[in-house]
Amino acid sequence: MKMLLKALFPLVVICLSLAAAPASAGEARKSIFGKLLDGRVVVAVTLTNLRGVSANVIAYGASLQSLVMPDRKGRKADVALGYDNIGDYLSKPQYFGATVGRFANRLAAGRFSLDGQSFQTPINNGKNALHGGTIGFDKVLWDVVSVKSGPVSLVTLRYVSPNDDQGYPGTMTVNATYSLDERNNLTIDYTATTDHTTIANITNHAYWNLSGEGSSNGAMGLIVTIPANTYLPTDDGAIPYGEARSVAGTPFDFRTPRAVGDRVRDVREKQIGWARGYDHNWVIGRKVTPEQHLMAKVYDPTSGRGFELWSNQPGLQFYSGNFLDGTTSGKAKKVYREGDAIVLEPQIFPDSPNQIGYPNARLEPGQTYHNSITYRLTTLR
Template identity: 70%
Template sequence: MKTLALMLGTASLIVPTLAHATEAKQAVFGTLPDGRAVPAVTLTNEHGVSATVIAYGAALQALMLPDRNGKPADIALGYPTIDKYLSKPQYFGGTVGRYANRLARGKFTLDGKSYQTPVNDGVNALHGGNVGFDKVLWQVTGTKDGPTASVRLRHVSRDGEMGYPGTLTVDATYSLNERDELTIEYRATTDKPTIVNITNHAYWNLSGEGAVNGAMGTMVTIPAEHYVPTDAGAIPTGALTPVAGTVFDFRTPRAIGERVRDAGDQQIVFARGYDHNWAIGRSVTSNLHLMARAQDPASGRGFELWSNQPGLQFYSGNFLDGTSAGKTNKIYREGDAFVMEPQIYPDTPNHPSFGSARLDPGLTYRNVMTYRLTTGKVR
């Protein structure tokens, strides 16, 4: 049986590229400055697909996917050691919350009371504040082998943490099956009314995380009639704008890089590329629906992304600035990856027309995202 070695901090994880069952294997990724160990769990199926999840930030640290010729590559950006996640945080694969994306000036009102969260993106709050869910050590609460292998992690966010009301208990479950489907599911409960918007911030380069050709040749489809325009600070204006006739129209497949530098569109200028929410629906649903397709024409690697969320934040890696080196010691530059985050619309608590981010005691928040991975190879 062939094997592939993944370096995980001080430990080396041997991941089978051919296995007889989908399995979950645990190792130690590294150690935090306070001495706490950071577990890593790798899920592997019989097709050579494997996903490595680290407990720091409940983050997807690696995703190995073969190309149409069977050659594997790691398509998720990330770091080889815990030290880099601490010294140069970039949200690589991280679980972001309590409120993912942006809150205008870090403020929201709930039941007539105003709340202030830390501002860490200019004058606005981004991804839960300066110590969001991506910057805490989660507890691994269970792993499972079988037709579907999985790892479950938990974080308890205390009442008042980062300014949010209520003690929020969050479970993140990663699972991989023999149909090459990677599912990330977030569930959360609270002991008092609060707001919640949790998603995963994986950066993708379907050519391989260290590929020199970047990710702008990726063909993307987003089945949305509208997108959410923003001001210069990436805060929604409150409008939903038709994509027809704009650079935001991905209803048919287009390369990311085809129009990402269109200086004639003020929205592209504001964001230095794509960093917007596409309106797939108007509310969270009980069933999954198609959010996006992405494929690398050269390798055949790709995925369909399905979720129960109404919005898709699509980001073209505009702020990868060459100051981070990844797992293959290659520099990550602008356009070297893209991000697709199923979620509710940004700044929803301050835009009643967008719906609600509210979670009450006795109810369960749920965000499910399934990546139906493809290799371009006929089995």
């Protein structure tokens, strides 16, 4: 029995001290993060639980501004990149923790068609549209409509995107609910409705460095697992060719745990060269599912911090922080460099409206779009 326990011990994952917690519940606390240039107040809501985790959400971009969690020795660190003032979010936008949409990721040439009618969105990424356009959901002030403390503390934010916003048809009402429970599950639920046929693909763009957002360790040592047999190769503008390609024998194979940095500079792989690292969609499924499924696992050997990422979406965009260029400093007043963080975005596939056989991005009146994302935060002893 003793030998068995010794063999199993390294594999035991604990959800940040899941021992019995005190009877009192977590808290959701409002504060003022800053003001926009026109004087509008940017509200912040901090969600905390009794196990040492806290998430700060700001109304600008419905953004996850920070996530603080303990390491294996109980030392707390903020593991999400971002700024400590609204001025930097306005002057140096980097999608840090932001809600991105109406259409996350890229649309080729910024165009799509619905029922024979063509629509044009702003070109803001080379020849293509990225994350909804020049003024996407990440660059608007959302309304805080609900704040609740308790065993599940939460905040709900809302934005009403008017008809023809960034060229998209229909008035779209979007809700973003962040919740934190006592099992250290941080969940982001996105829902959207429309009064006219449109497209929707909304996700969160958090940058993760599990050693701490100001740590010199960067993110190349993070151990990542992605349960996908295929990924979508792209052209040099990050638009998929169409057909999925097997990950077997390539730097895109994360079916077993691998460090991000092991193959991120593999010059033999043209896809890596074009993107300067990883910036691709892994095919987890082919359609949105009623229930969540595992999208990825991330583990930091240095701190012991990690998470499982679950969602109901079919695709996972994995980005290795390739364009953090050392011109931006964050909350710890440390420069963010290439490879200092990774991004994992559950979503439908890039350019889906223009690709045959890709998941459906169409949203009709009377339907509700839903992307449910959960980070199951863990610490490995």
